[in-house]
Amino acid sequence: MQENDRKTLPCGCEVQTSRDFLGRVVGTIVTRGSECPRHEHAAGQVVVMPGRDNARPGDR
Numbered sequence: 075m076q077e078n079d080r081k082t083l084p085c086g087c088e089v090q091t092s093r094d095f096l097g098r099v100v101g102t103i104v105t106r107g108s109e110c111p112r113h114e115h116a117a118g119q120v121v122v123m124p125g126r127d128n129a130r131p132g133d134r
């Protein structure tokens with residue numbers, strides 16, 4: 075997982091990834107996917123990236 079990378083989410087949105095102050099990988103929505111069902115995925119919104127990128131030992 076690269077930081078400051080562009081990724082396309084499964085929903086089709088394109089995000090710019092970075093790390094927040096907790097060390098989690100988050101994505102800032104750059105382009106909203108035309109098929110995206112999630113209204114919170116608006117351009118400029120920050121979402122926590124799903125999946126193992128955020129799995130850390132001792133985390134729940």
Ligand SMILES: [Zn+2]
Pocket residue numbers: 083085086087107110111112115
């Ligand atoms: Zn989306």
